[in-house]
Amino acid sequence: MSAEAAGTEYGALSVETLGERLSGIDRLEERVGADPSLWKVREVGDGNLNLVFIVEGPKGTAIVKQALPYVRLVGDSWPLPLYRAFYEYHALIRQAERDPGSVPEIYHFDEAQALIVMEFLSPHVILRRKLILGEQVGGLAERLGLFCARTAFRGSELSMESGRKKADVGLFSGNVEIPAITESLVFTDPYFDAEMNSHTPGLEPIIATLRGDARMKARVQRMLMTFASNTETMLHGDLHSGSIMATETEAKVIDPEFVQYGPMGFDIGMLTANYLMAYFSQPAHRGADLEAYQEWLLEVITGTFAAFKAEFARLWREERTGMLYPAALFEDQGQPSDEARDELLRNIWQDAMAICGIEMHRRCLSLAHNADFEEIEDVAMRASLEVRNLMMGRDLILNAETIADPAALCDMARAYNGKDVL
Amino acid sequence: MSAEAAGTEYGALSVETLGERLSGIDRLEERVGADPSLWKVREVGDGNLNLVFIVEGPKGTAIVKQALPYVRLVGDSWPLPLYRAFYEYHALIRQAERDPGSVPEIYHFDEAQALIVMEFLSPHVILRRKLILGEQVGGLAERLGLFCARTAFRGSELSMESGRKKADVGLFSGNVEIPAITESLVFTDPYFDAEMNSHTPGLEPIIATLRGDARMKARVQRMLMTFASNTETMLHGDLHSGSIMATETEAKVIDPEFVQYGPMGFDIGMLTANYLMAYFSQPAHRGADLEAYQEWLLEVITGTFAAFKAEFARLWREERTGMLYPAALFEDQGQPSDEARDELLRNIWQDAMAICGIEMHRRCLSLAHNADFEEIEDVAMRASLEVRNLMMGRDLILNAETIADPAALCDMARAYNGKDVL
Numbered sequence: 021m022s023a024e025a026a027g028t029e030y031g032a033l034s035v036e037t038l039g040e041r042l043s044g045i046d047r048l049e050e051r052v053g054a055d056p057s058l059w060k061v062r063e064v065g066d067g068n069l070n071l072v073f074i075v076e077g078p079k080g081t082a083i084v085k086q087a088l089p090y091v092r093l094v095g096d097s098w099p100l101p102l103y104r105a106f107y108e109y110h111a112l113i114r115q116a117e118r119d120p121g122s123v124p125e126i127y128h129f130d131e132a133q134a135l136i137v138m139e140f141l142s143p144h145v146i147l148r149r150k151l152i153l154g155e156q157v158g159g160l161a162e163r164l165g166l167f168c169a170r171t172a173f174r175g176s177e178l179s180m181e182s183g184r185k186k187a188d189v190g191l192f193s194g195n196v197e198i199p200a201i202t203e204s205l206v207f208t209d210p211y212f213d214a215e216m217n218s219h220t221p222g223l224e225p226i227i228a229t230l231r232g233d234a235r236m237k238a239r240v241q242r243m244l245m246t247f248a249s250n251t252e253t254m255l256h257g258d259l260h261s262g263s264i265m266a267t268e269t270e271a272k273v274i275d276p277e278f279v280q281y282g283p284m285g286f287d288i289g290m291l292t293a294n295y296l297m298a299y300f301s302q303p304a305h306r307g308a309d310l311e312a313y314q315e316w317l318l319e320v321i322t323g324t325f326a327a328f329k330a331e332f333a334r335l336w337r338e339e340r341t342g343m344l345y346p347a348a349l350f351e352d353q354g355q356p357s358d359e360a361r362d363e364l365l366r367n368i369w370q371d372a373m374a375i376c377g378i379e380m381h382r383r384c385l386s387l388a389h390n391a392d393f394e395e396i397e398d399v400a401m402r403a404s405l406e407v408r409n410l411m412m413g414r415d416l417i418l419n420a421e422t423i424a425d426p427a428a429l430c431d432m433a434r435a436y437n438g439k440d441v442l
Numbered sequence: 443m444s445a446e447a448a449g450t451e452y453g454a455l456s457v458e459t460l461g462e463r464l465s466g467i468d469r470l471e472e473r474v475g476a477d478p479s480l481w482k483v484r485e486v487g488d489g490n491l492n493l494v495f496i497v498e499g500p501k502g503t504a505i506v507k508q509a510l511p512y513v514r515l516v517g518d519s520w521p522l523p524l525y526r527a528f529y530e531y532h533a534l535i536r537q538a539e540r541d542p543g544s545v546p547e548i549y550h551f552d553e554a555q556a557l558i559v560m561e562f563l564s565p566h567v568i569l570r571r572k573l574i575l576g577e578q579v580g581g582l583a584e585r586l587g588l589f590c591a592r593t594a595f596r597g598s599e600l601s602m603e604s605g606r607k608k609a610d611v612g613l614f615s616g617n618v619e620i621p622a623i624t625e626s627l628v629f630t631d632p633y634f635d636a637e638m639n640s641h642t643p644g645l646e647p648i649i650a651t652l653r654g655d656a657r658m659k660a661r662v663q664r665m666l667m668t669f670a671s672n673t674e675t676m677l678h679g680d681l682h683s684g685s686i687m688a689t690e691t692e693a694k695v696i697d698p699e700f701v702q703y704g705p706m707g708f709d710i711g712m713l714t715a716n717y718l719m720a721y722f723s724q725p726a727h728r729g730a731d732l733e734a735y736q737e738w739l740l741e742v743i744t745g746t747f748a749a750f751k752a753e754f755a756r757l758w759r760e761e762r763t764g765m766l767y768p769a770a771l772f773e774d775q776g777q778p779s780d781e782a783r784d785e786l787l788r789n790i791w792q793d794a795m796a797i798c799g800i801e802m803h804r805r806c807l808s809l810a811h812n813a814d815f816e817e818i819e820d821v822a823m824r825a826s827l828e829v830r831n832l833m834m835g836r837d838l839i840l841n842a843e844t845i846a847d848p849a850a851l852c853d854m855a856r857a858y859n860g861k862d863v864l
Contacts (some may be wrong), residue, residue, distance in 0.1 A: 176671075177667070177670055177671065182618065182622060182625070182670070183618045183619075183622075186615050186616075186618050187615070187616075187618075189611070189612075189615045190611075190612045190615035190616060193608050193609070193611045193612035193615065194608075194609075194612060196604065196605045196608050196609075197605075200604060200605075203604070203765055204765075208765070208768060208770070208771065211771050212770040212771050212774070212775065214770075231775060232775075232777075234772060234777040234778070234779070234781065234782070235781065237771050237772070237777075237782070238767070238779070238781060238782030238785055241766055241767045241771065241782060242782075242785065242786065242789075244765070244766060245599070245674065245766050245786075248599055248604070248765070248766075249598075249599065249672060249673045249674045249703075250671060250672050250673070251671045251672070251673055252667065252671045281671075343625055343626075343630070343666075343670070344663055344666060344667050344670075345660070345663045346630060348630070348634045348636075349630065349633050349634050349659050349663065350656060350659070352634070353634065353653060353654075355654075355656040355659075356656070357656070357660070359656065359657065359660060360656070360659070360660030360663060360664075363660055363664065364664065364667075367664075
């Protein structure tokens with residue numbers, strides 16, 4: 021508990037109280053100015069879970085993010101522990117260390133108030149918004165590929181000393197209720213008649229097909245088991261296009277409150293799904309530039325995996341200091357470890373493909389749909405585009421092991437993009 | 443910290459001090475009598491790590507097991523944390539709950555003194571000893587198959603509520619140095635010139651073959667990654683024939699201080715390796731009954747897996763109350779989950795085969811060899827039998843995915859048993 025919070029019960033901030041409550045925090049005053057009466061405070065939280073304030077003062081601007089004790093999207097009928105701010109903070113400082121510059125700078129953390137004061141990113145906007153508007157982001161693939169590779173590698177026992185990694189697994193194992201949302205909303209709810217599900221009218225036949233496919237559901241549940249019990253590395257845990265803020269030339273990753281240890285392919289798999297959902301939704305958002313923009317999205321996917329693979333290989337060569345695949349067993353005996361690395365990369369790719377397919381399902385079938393599809397007002401068109409997405413998702417889940425590479429994945433997307441199933 | 447230990451620094455017990463030090467512990471006095479001057483105390487620890495005392499009194503007998511702050515096998519040059527007694531205790535009470543009667547009854551635990559007072563098993567002897575002597579144990583396969591299935595299933599999110607399971611993962615993630623022994627001695631040391639390695643003279647060519655096989659070593663390291671970061675269930679962690687005490691008709695599992703969360707196939711895979719090492723060593727220990735006893739050992743292997751599979755299927759049907767593979771996705775929609783279960787059992791089997799092969803290697807190549815081979819005085823014979831074991835281990839590691847079933851595994855063992863490689 022921070023000094024400020026000692027003896028203070030948690031209380032949700034408001035535009036009116038923020039100045040008084042947060043005055044005296046050195047690093048906030050440094051950023052925005054010391055006199056809270058001069059702060060302009062706006063609440064801008066448009067996510068599903070938290071309060072987010074922009075605090076603008078004479079010296080500059082900062083973000084104040086505060087957890088609410090319930091799911092904002094649903095209301096206080098769905099309580100959610102405040103401790104997620106603690107885990108988000110610990111995730112952010114690790115991400116900043118493992119991939120410098122990839123996340124907002126942290127100015128202050130108050131555990132009791134479940135709040136984080138951090139860098140105001142400007143002129144960044146949420147990447148999902150840019151993808152709906154058909155805007156490109158220079159260097160996006162490279163930036164996210166590096167982020168996924170560096171956090172995957174440097175958070176694992178390929179790199180970390182085992183005792184430290186295990187202590188970290190212990191620390192994050194306390195983050196139970198937040199990963200539980202993923203466990204149910206992503207892996208389970210889409211495949212039965214769960215209470216909070218919703219879907220576009222017209223999807224009923226395809227939903228029946230998906231729920232009738234016991235083999236596919238078994239694979240989804242096997243992946244849930246991997247997600248819930250494979251502590252390969254520290255994940256972001258919710259790396260979709262709403263967790264990335266971007267300009268024309270820069271991207272930063274935000275909101276890692278779903279942090280947990282999990283499989284290395286999870287973040288990049290979920291990210292890929294969100295690019296593919298942007299891809300499939302484009303016919304409703306674009307005009308003459310449709311094909312060019314869709315192809316750019318596929319280039320982002322192949323570029324992300326290319327950057328991931330290249331950076332993973334570099335780290336494998338230069339930073340393989342953990343207990344796994346030690347040089348003593350390979351290089352020191354005059355044997356290369358390239359095949360061992362490629363086999364592991366193959367496993368990561370396969371996990372990513374299955375996770376990608378599952379994420380493509382849940383965003384159309386359970387709670388928390390994404391704007392790429394939701395903002396399509398023509399319901400029939402929305403349904404027909406969602407079907408392409410849902411069918412490709414199923415294909416990915418069933419055939420994760422046989423998709424050769426990102427180019428093959430993009431060919432699959434092009435093929436589904438031309439299919440009219442409904 | 444227990445009341446007895448409050449304010450007391452850890453001190454290793456001795457035959458002379460045990461009576462005075464442990465008098466006043468109610469549940470020990472209940473078992474052996476209240477007057478410590480009447481206790482006969484013997485130190486019988488023949489394992490690698492701990493002090494073990496038999497305390498015999500007018501009313502009965504009990505075991506006192508105390509951790510030493512170093513590896514007994516090596517000496518105080520290899521320190522080892524006392525906290526392993528804490529984890530052993532927590533493992534024992536969970537095993538007793540998940541498979542009643544499978545482990546010794548616990549009478550008392552003292553965290554500060556790192557000691558556990560428990561049931562004296564009599565006339566049980568260490569199973570490895572019986573296997574060297576060519577003795578059969580009635581019901582062995584069934585007992586251990588049930589133990590492996592029940593602890594695997596009931597310690598996983600197939601059965602446990604996720605919050606409880608994750609809290610348990612957090613608890614056991616503190617057991618770092620003990621699993622680290624497995625990580626190095628089992629998965630890494632055999633495959634390079636590690637300081638504490640030793641091997642039977644004459645094995646040099648086969649060791650060169652194994653160390654020259656980068657593909658096999660990559661698979662071993664992939665399995666190490668799975669072992670170290672796959673928290674599917676609570677493992678015993680060291681389930682070899684020295685961790686089982688048996689009579690002619692009963693077997694109990696002891697010594698779970700290597701407890702950790704890990705892959706479901708680990709315990710049964712390590713157990714199988716120890717049966718196979720007993721099998722391959724028999725030509726040096728048996729006469730006319732050689733073939734019959736070797737066949738009995740193979741029956742134990744097939745019987746263990748049969749019991750495991752049947753019990754796992756029963757628990758799947760009757761106790762699948764965790765978040766994984768929920769009935770809502772299968773039975774409640776009129777679809778069986780048998781294929782999903784069999785696919786998972788197939789994964790467990792494949793992990794078990796790879797782990798089996800790795801355990802077969804390390805027991806001949808790194809520290810902590812087993813008596814099955816070590817007690818063969820004829821060095822040339824020992825080497826020739828170890829080669830069979832080592833070559834089959836390699837085959838298992840390389841081909842874990844293609845071994846159809848326990849019968850195929852036993853056929854492999856019979857084939858290697860007839861091979862004279864040196």
